[in-house]
Amino acid sequence: WNRVSEIRKLSCSENWHHVPGKLNPADLPSRGCSAKQLLESKWWEGPQWLYQDVSIDPQSDLDYNEQEINQERKKKLVTTLINDEQPKMSSSDWHFDYFSHYQKTLRMCAWILRCIYNLRNKDRLKGNLSSEEIERAEIFVLRVVQKESFSNNNDKRLCGMDIYKDKNDLIRLKSRISNRNDCQNFLFPIVLPARHFLVNQLIFQEHLRSCHSGAQGLMSQLRQRYWILGGRRTIKSAISRCVVCRRQNAKPFVVRTPPLPVDRVRDANAFEVTGVDLAGPLYLKTGEKVWVCLFTCAVYRAVHLEICTALSVVSFMQALRRFIARRGRPKTIYSDNGTNFVGTENAFSRVNFEEIAESSGIERIQWRFNPPTAAWWGGFWERLVGVLKQLLRKVLGRSSLDYESLMTVMCDCEAVINSRPLICSDDAKDLVPLTPMMFLRDQVESGVSDCDAVDQKTLSRKVVYRQKLVADLRRRFRNEYLGQLKLWFKGRCNRQVRVGDIVLVGNDKDKRVNWPLGRVVTLLPGKDGNKRLVRVITERGQLLRPVQRLYPLECAVDFTLNEDRTNNDSDISSRSQCENIEVPVFESVIEDDDAKTGVSKSRVPETYKSDIRYVTRSGRKIKTPSKYSEFYRI
Structure with a gap:
């Protein structure tokens, strides 16, 4: 309960007025007074201006600065939410947000189910959780996922599928191999939606258990028990957020090939x-x-x-x-x-x-x-x-x-x-092909120059003739060589590098596991406006690197929580924050030469990490409970 919030809710700021301290009886007990002073004061009747008309304000000798008052007024933040067709997590399931791993979610549900059982029965269960309890908890969790994702059996996403509900009220799929003598879960897999944070937790857990296997291998393992709608796309989306896989499979930035610089195409000696x-x-x-x-x-x-x-x-x-x-x-x-x-x-x-x-x-x-x-x-x-x-x-x-x-x-x-x-x-009638030697030596002449008469007129004519040959040679070079050069672009441009991106700084001498981790702090555009050179801050300082040496790490930290429930709203907000992020610039700059690329530990130092508030506004330190320490690891 907040008195200030209640006043703001029940009243309007236009009806508020200022009471001078001399006329305010509430200041007497707050500042301290004797019993006699309290009886002789206006404590029981109030100030005199209360008996006057409402439109008359109490007189005050103070001069008010409206600009300073407006600056102190609390700012209002207007937020918008993008609607999602997918069903949202109900308010009763808020406790799922505290667990980022599927196994921890199952154990939490198992302990809750045991507590319910012990409250209803005299023979209480004790000790560690059994495999049967964890299995019942998983059935409960999967049933919650299906109820939140599918309104009923006539859901449009289930059209064209032969489904039924088993004794545990789970929706299962009748596969074409139902006549095979095999496991029940393999013949009739459990149907799961594509967008649900618990499904993402399940996929990521199987991804870790299978030693970071790829999409095809992981899909085969999940197929032993589950049928995930849009399985391949969902699995790729889930494992793409794995930090280990992202570090090993990241591809460098690609930029479009620029035209040749002026020094390469101009007329020169x-x-x-x-x-x-x-x-x-x-x-x-x-x-x-x-x-x-x-x-x-x-x-x-x-x-x-x-x-x-x-x-x-x-x-x-x-x-x-x-x-x-x-x-x-x-x-x-x-x-x-x-x-x-x-x-x-x-x-x-x-x-x-x-x-x-x-x-x-x-x-x-x-x-x-x-x-x-x-x-x-x-x-x-x-x-x-x-x-x-x-x-x-x-x-x-x-x-x-x-x-x-x-x-x-x-x-x-x-x-x-x-x-x-x-x-x-390949045409024999063509002129002698252009070679670099033509621009290095004088033109070969026929005849015996030593026996020719040399006078001023002949010498001037020869100079003009040589200048004409040089001009013709450069004209041929322009038409036959420069005219055949085309702008070749191999590959496809991915997203552009931005300030604040977390990247791996690659080099040819070290293995990928030894590449340093860095953050982009400055973009250096070229003459055509494309960013081909950046400054990256690492543990050793700043490095100047081309964008082709940077391998982006697009890893969502809380991939199991709010992304699927708000239709990628968290991605939108994270992108907007990344665009406006302020990155500190340090004076120490390390410029490696062509043959020496520094090797540092593959992490960003604590000083360069994003700003995390460890104290409240009043100065009180925030301490994370030790039992939740594993849940806050990145």
Whole structure:
């Protein structure tokens, strides 16, 4: 009983008025007074304004701020409920909500039935529950499920089924194998509805007993006793909420393939936009290890190969200097997050390129790194690394060479790769196919140039002619190569990643059981608006990962309670809460390189879990009873 609630229910706020403290007789006993003061006061008659007209309010010297009063007014929350055609759990069965396991529900009903039996009979039952008592409790529970789900035998969901009621008032199905000499439950299974939280508990219990078997195996086991309407769909829906199975069977996010970036399709000089990667190691005759540094032209698909004797920054910088001396200085370099690449970029950042640009006109090289563990972002050089490995397997086999011989083989492989046709044609009348070598060398001319007369007019004409050849070559590249590229999309897009999603952060080096668990905190959209890169918080801090490395865990915590009774109302509310969830952002960020992905425990730390209130508004601590501790486990 609440006095304030009763006043609000029986009265209207428009009829409320303020009584000054000097005129309010109720303040006398609350503030304390003597008996004489009580007799001399207005305690028995009340204040003088009660004898006046109702429309006259008592005078007060206070100035009221209406805005502050309105802010203190209690807000009203308007909620709506989606109607469900399925029958709801009656108010008398509220106790089923306290048990999330089917076996616990049966034991609870068995204890209640024993209590009823002991109250009605003198010979009381004692000790642990027997198997007969648990069986009677299961019959009682199944009878409750059928009464709540099926109004009568003429229910539309039972039309077309040959059913009957047994001696326990359970609806059973007459199967086509009733003449077989077999178990009664197998010949005449119990009919159960598709949407009922007790049916979900039953399915999940059998799923755990069968060591997390799949839908087909679980359906065969349940068929030994029960006939579940829409069985396969219901079983898949129930086991999809299993945390263990979800962790092992989760599939990564899929995003639509974007168009090629501007640096891949614009008109540029050879190696103006370059991708770099290391392949190897290869073993020399002396037993030393060397690596192949592959520079790839992002536009014309040409390659340049260098040999590195170590994975250090110094060795790579020397290979980069040799590349620039032969092929020219690139404007943009793409690479993964190798330590030698990151160290080289850090060394460039310490150079004052503003003074260099003013004196010599040399601009700083723009270095762009791929996200960690996203090797497919550098597919245009990874593909050529595969071509190089195929050539080396066929040429070298299992042989080992010295340094000079290996350099010769690398030059030969470079010439072969750069001479490959970019387009294929089976028509003999077609022009010479385009190759990357055409964009690296000057055009081959007929005649003896040394004997030709060279003057200003002839030289100008030759320059114009060469410019025309370059323009024609780029026009052919545009029409014959770029025009044949299509946007290929393999797979089907699943739901988009959202802030607050609980995901597994996958990698190629560790097993799935060792993948860390994380929560999405930031979405980084691309130029087309699609989210392909996110920041995930784990036990070790924040990680930058592509969405293809994230495996969503869509597990409902209370899957046995309110979902089926409200036609997925709980799912709707959980989705709305997930969209508006506030996730803390931490300053410590861990960025793994391409080859190193951290391994952490497969759980989210307590600090990052959703906000759970452990104290009341008044400050009193909330403690869960020990006997209910198992029911609150996630």
